[in-house]
Amino acid sequence: MKYFFVHRTVRAPIVLFVIVICVLLASLGSAQAAKNTMVEVGFVGAPPPGFQNVLLNVQQVRINPNSSAAPDNAKWQVIPVPPGIGNAQQNAELQIDLNTSQNLPQLFNTALVQPYTYQIAEIDLDPNNPGTLVPNCPLAPPLGDTADGCINYPLQLSVGTTVITTPISGVAPKKGALAVLVLQVSVKINQAPTVPGGPYIATVTLAPLPNSVLGTVTGSVKVTSGSGSGTSTSKILPLSVTAEAIGTNTPIATAPLTNNNFTLILPAAGGPTAPGFGTLYDLAVSGGADTYAAERLQPLYPGQSITVGPIAVTGNQTLGNITGMITDGCVATKPITGATLQLLMPPTSNSTADCLTSPEQCVTVATANTDNAGNFPLPGTVTTPAEFDQVPILPKKGSYVMEITAPGYDPLMVLAIPSSNTSNKGSTCSTNGGTTFGACDLTLNTGYIAGTIPITPPNPGQTILVQVFAEDAGTNNIESALPMPISVTSSNSTVDFTLNVPPSIPMFDLFATTIDLYQGVSDPFQGHTIAVKSGVTGPAEPSMPGVCNTVTPTFDQTIDCIGHGSVIGTVANATLGTSVVLSKEDLASGDFVQITNSQVQNQSPNPNASNNYSFCVPADTYWLQRVQLPMPSESVTPSVAPTPEPEGTPSITVTIPPAPLLNGPTPTRSAAPTGAPTPTATATQKVTCPTTCSNPDGSCPGICNTVIKTIP
Amino acid sequence: MARRATRYLLRTLSWSALGATLAVSVAACNNQTGFSGSVGNTPNGPPLASYEILGTVGTPFTAIVSDTRSSWAFQGNVPLSVIICNNILPARIVATKTSVNSNLLSLEILSGGHVAELQSTSAPFGTVSVQVGGTLNSIAPPAGSLPNNSPDLRIFVSGPLNLSYSALVEDITTGFVINSRAPTLILFDTPDGKVDATFFGTPSFPTFTVDMTLDGVVVASVMQGPNATIREP
Numbered sequence: 001m002k003y004f005f006v007h008r009t010v011r012a013p014i015v016l017f018v019i020v021i022c023v024l025l026a027s028l029g030s031a032q033a034a035k036n037t038m039v040e041v042g043f044v045g046a047p048p049p050g051f052q053n054v055l056l057n058v059q060q061v062r063i064n065p066n067s068s069a070a071p072d073n074a075k076w077q078v079i080p081v082p083p084g085i086g087n088a089q090q091n092a093e094l095q096i097d098l099n100t101s102q103n104l105p106q107l108f109n110t111a112l113v114q115p116y117t118y119q120i121a122e123i124d125l126d127p128n129n130p131g132t133l134v135p136n137c138p139l140a141p142p143l144g145d146t147a148d149g150c151i152n153y154p155l156q157l158s159v160g161t162t163v164i165t166t167p168i169s170g171v172a173p174k175k176g177a178l179a180v181l182v183l184q185v186s187v188k189i190n191q192a193p194t195v196p197g198g199p200y201i202a203t204v205t206l207a208p209l210p211n212s213v214l215g216t217v218t219g220s221v222k223v224t225s226g227s228g229s230g231t232s233t234s235k236i237l238p239l240s241v242t243a244e245a246i247g248t249n250t251p252i253a254t255a256p257l258t259n260n261n262f263t264l265i266l267p268a269a270g271g272p273t274a275p276g277f278g279t280l281y282d283l284a285v286s287g288g289a290d291t292y293a294a295e296r297l298q299p300l301y302p303g304q305s306i307t308v309g310p311i312a313v314t315g316n317q318t319l320g321n322i323t324g325m326i327t328d329g330c331v332a333t334k335p336i337t338g339a340t341l342q343l344l345m346p347p348t349s350n351s352t353a354d355c356l357t358s359p360e361q362c363v364t365v366a367t368a369n370t371d372n373a374g375n376f377p378l379p380g381t382v383t384t385p386a387e388f389d390q391v392p393i394l395p396k397k398g399s400y401v402m403e404i405t406a407p408g409y410d411p412l413m414v415l416a417i418p419s420s421n422t423s424n425k426g427s428t429c430s431t432n433g434g435t436t437f438g439a440c441d442l443t444l445n446t447g448y449i450a451g452t453i454p455i456t457p458p459n460p461g462q463t464i465l466v467q468v469f470a471e472d473a474g475t476n477n478i479e480s481a482l483p484m485p486i487s488v489t490s491s492n493s494t495v496d497f498t499l500n501v502p503p504s505i506p507m508f509d510l511f512a513t514t515i516d517l518y519q520g521v522s523d524p525f526q527g528h529t530i531a532v533k534s535g536v537t538g539p540a541e542p543s544m545p546g547v548c549n550t551v552t553p554t555f556d557q558t559i560d561c562i563g564h565g566s567v568i569g570t571v572a573n574a575t576l577g578t579s580v581v582l583s584k585e586d587l588a589s590g591d592f593v594q595i596t597n598s599q600v601q602n603q604s605p606n607p608n609a610s611n612n613y614s615f616c617v618p619a620d621t622y623w624l625q626r627v628q629l630p631m632p633s634e635s636v637t638p639s640v641a642p643t644p645e646p647e648g649t650p651s652i653t654v655t656i657p658p659a660p661l662l663n664g665p666t667p668t669r670s671a672a673p674t675g676a677p678t679p680t681a682t683a684t685q686k687v688t689c690p691t692t693c694s695n696p697d698g699s700c701p702g703i704c705n706t707v708i709k710t711i712p
Numbered sequence: 713m714a715r716r717a718t719r720y721l722l723r724t725l726s727w728s729a730l731g732a733t734l735a736v737s738v739a740a741c742n743n744q745t746g747f748s749g750s751v752g753n754t755p756n757g758p759p760l761a762s763y764e765i766l767g768t769v770g771t772p773f774t775a776i777v778s779d780t781r782s783s784w785a786f787q788g789n790v791p792l793s794v795i796i797c798n799n800i801l802p803a804r805i806v807a808t809k810t811s812v813n814s815n816l817l818s819l820e821i822l823s824g825g826h827v828a829e830l831q832s833t834s835a836p837f838g839t840v841s842v843q844v845g846g847t848l849n850s851i852a853p854p855a856g857s858l859p860n861n862s863p864d865l866r867i868f869v870s871g872p873l874n875l876s877y878s879a880l881v882e883d884i885t886t887g888f889v890i891n892s893r894a895p896t897l898i899l900f901d902t903p904d905g906k907v908d909a910t911f912f913g914t915p916s917f918p919t920f921t922v923d924m925t926l927d928g929v930v931v932a933s934v935m936q937g938p939n940a941t942i943r944e945p
Contacts, residue, residue, distance in 0.1 A: 055832070057827070057830055083769065084766060084767055084768050084769040084790055084791055084816075085766045085767070085791075085818065092764060092766060092820055092822075092827065093820070093827055093830065094818070095818060095830055095831075095832040097832075097834075100834070126826070126827055126830075128826055128827070128828075129827060129828075129829070129830065132830075245813075245814075248813055250768070250813050250814070250815060337772075337786075337787035337788060337789075338772030338773065338774075338787050338788055338789050338810060339772075340770070340772065340811075367770060369770045369772065369789040370789075371788075371789075371868075371870060371895075372786070372787070372788065372868050372897075372923075373923070373930075378770075378789065378870070378873070378895070379870060379871060379872050379873060379894075379921075380872060380873060384873075406772075407772070407810040407811070461849055461850065462849050462850060463849065463850040463851050465776075465806060465851065467808060467839060469837055476836075477812060478812050478836055478837045480810075481774070481808050481810060481837050482774070482808075483774045483785065483787060484774055484775075484776045484785035485776060485806060485808070485839075487783075487850075487851040489850070513839075515806055515839055515841055517843075517847065517849070520846075520847030520849075521843070521847070522804075522829070522831060522840075522841045522842055522843060523841075524831070596835070
């Protein structure tokens with residue numbers, strides 16, 4: 001009886017277990033067995049004019065071979081949001097900005113699908129929150145309660161569904177191949193908000209674009225048998241080729257190898273004249289228990305193809321790991337969270353490059369980050385181990401060049417020898433060029449800028465969050481920001497800050513911005529003036545370990561409540577390398593401090609090309625400078641990534657008049673607006689204070705102004 | 713003897729299957745069921761919002777999150793889930809990207825199983841801010857800085873990236889059920905007494921690494937899998 005009870009008790013769960021497992025296996029098998037092709041999806045934006053941002057919240061893209069497929073049709077294939085956002089099981093979505101993808105497609109994701117000939121595609125927007133629109137400040141009357149700019153407005157679709165579909169053709173991936181689907185996403189405004197904070201009602205449409213807006217990189221990898229002992233690790237990263245933006249570790253797309261061949265389809269900058277502007281990429285070959293390899297490519301043009309290789313790697317490598325800890329060189333045992341570690345390799349085109357002294361000439365083949373305790377690498381997934389846990393061990397105790405960077409610290413270049421995954425000894429690093437090796441517990445040098453910024457305090461019960469940035473003097477290359485913004489209350493008239501900066505930089509420009517709310521909701525742009533300080537001499541290098549230096553600049557400019565403003569315009573003869581930099585003058589020195597930049601959007605050959613730029617910035621006086629990224633030379637492989645340079649007319653001044661005040665006196669500033677037409681905002685709004693900020697007398701900025709400025 | 717061994721094996725398998733099914737069911741219910749007294753001895757707290765810091769994997773950031781009583785500053789890399797136990801809404805989170813590239817940094821608040829608010833930036837050192845539960849006019853004092861918001865207790869959970877898990881985090885009066893994915897930073901706002909937490913991974917979840925810090929000092933560390941328990945000493 002006891003056995004009977006035990007048997008009956010056990011049998012039911014076993015049956016359940018077996019059934020569940022069988023069903024799972026069956027569904028897994030049927031789903032995965034046929035998903036042997038890939039589709040890469042990209043978006044090109046076609047936003048309405050007059051907006052700083054046109055943001056859509058995309059949950060997924062689906063494609064189907066049946067043009068009239070019902071929503072629950074079994075043949076729908078899903079391209080989910082990218083892994084860093086979520087996956088099929090996550091309630092997460094990717095926010096795309098149609099304004100920034102007008103010239104170059106923004107890759108969405110690549111996914112395995114079944115090998116059908118697809119007839120229809122759809123994007124699924126978040127039904128609860130399909131998107132957000134941020135208009136520029138209004139140009140001219142009539143102005144009303146709902147006309148304010150540089151703030152978030154919800155998007156409401158004119159149709160009752162957030163699933164947008166389009167017929168497609170030519171998407172018919174064969175087994176093991178990659179197909180591309182580029183979708184143009186258009187937004188047309190049907191109705192502006194009718195109540196404060198109300199939605200824009202708009203129509204979103206979808207249309208397929210030809211693949212000629214992309215370029216193709218094909219090639220092969222030649223794997224020769226190595227003499228290593230191999231590896232017993234069960235999960236090995238597959239051998240793959242990753243395209244990275246030149247000189248960075250930013251992956252754009254990754255392609256697995258099929259019969260040792262690969263195909264990457266990548267955004268390529270075009271233009272009005274053939275072959276186009278061209279986009280530069282690096283290739284990193286890694287995985288598969290093979291040695292690393294790297295390539296730096298010549299410019300890639302739309303509709304064109306680059307053939308690479310064969311790229312030589314050696315297989316059967318013993319895999320090891322590089323682990324350790326990154327700490328602050330000034331504060332003992334203080335971990336550095338979020339440091340980035342990169343293994344560098346010289347590209348085939350420049351195989352003699354010394355990555356230790358010229359890292360800009362090399363390609364990143366593996367990346368890791370530190371965790372909250374300063375330890376690296378972060379764990380990978382069960383199926384995708386961390387890159388630093390599968391580093392091929394070089395023969396004869398060979399070493400890799402490893403670069404460690406963290407905001408506010410000097411970069412550190414070391415030689416690193418991975419440790420065998422079966423060894424008790426850890427990886428070792430050398431900070432003296434290979435003379436001696438020790439544990440990869442490394443420290444980064446830093447120094448401090450401790451300053452004070454005057455601020456008009458907020459009213460009781462409110463706070464202002466202030467963030468301070470340090471950048472290389474005369475550039476917009478930001479080196480550091482405060483680890484947390486400073487909260488300013490009504491009892492504070494100054495902001496005291498201490499900022500980590502790399503001591504190897506001789507001089508910095510500083511600027512301080514605020515993070516505000518607009519009528520209680522998140523404000524995408526600040527309403528307080530930006531305080532700048534130019535030419536701050538950086539702290540000296542530590543005189544000895546742990547003895548670090550501080551400089552103490554004083555800001556002359558005050559952070560005031562002023563309200564939003566915007567600058568818009570066009571740029572003559574722009575190319576895809578053209579941008580506009582906005583700076584503010586440090587009146588004490590007469591130097592400009594660069595604040596932000598705007599890519600020139602909607603260029604030829606787009607229909608109705610406008611070559612426009614726009615900024616949402618607090619009402620104030622600024623300077624605009626055209627900046628040009630050099631056009632890559634056709635068929636020439638660069639040794640380093642090009643850098644943008646100022647071009648054309650020296651800086652042009654522009655003054656955005658402050659918004660009229662609500663519930664208070666009219667603005668006291670007398671600065672005349674520049675450009676045309678002249679904004680004539682009227683203070684008749686019913687919106688209550690505070691808007692983006694408020695003044696000590698309870699008044700607050702009303703509807704903001706826009707200035708038009710053409711850049712020659 | 714062989715029959716007994718076989719029976720023991722089958723029994724183990726069957727209970728494992730039941731356990732796995734239960735774990736999956738609990739996870740699938742997305743905070744709607746709680747643990748109903750089967751784990752821990754405290755009544756369930758309300759469902760919690762999750763603050764997701766997403767984007768290009770590895771992108772470094774600094775952030776501050778605040779409810780009406782406490783605020784916490786921290787640094788990390790994308791992705792990171794942040795959860796405040798025992799919070800008093802409204803709450804706000806502000807994150808600043810600390811790299812000069814065009815990597816995406818996206819702040820999403822998950823509440824009730826959907827994205828309640830979302831802001832993104834690709835700008836170098838760009839800043840994003842979102843809030844939930846109304847308007848938070850002031851950032852609260854740092855956790856642990858006042859008697860009524862002490863101590864500053866944090867639990868950092870790391871494991872294989874993006875793997876989902878369920879957890880019960882409780883002080884002596886309230887238990888909070890969490891369904892999240894690694895890595896996660898759990899902030900316990902003004903705990904009543906000592907805190908313990910139990911994490912339930914799926915059978916394929918190899919190991920949790922859990923650190924508990926109290927006022928900035930690591931007071932407990934656990935490395936276990938697929939389940940792990942950590943207790944404030």
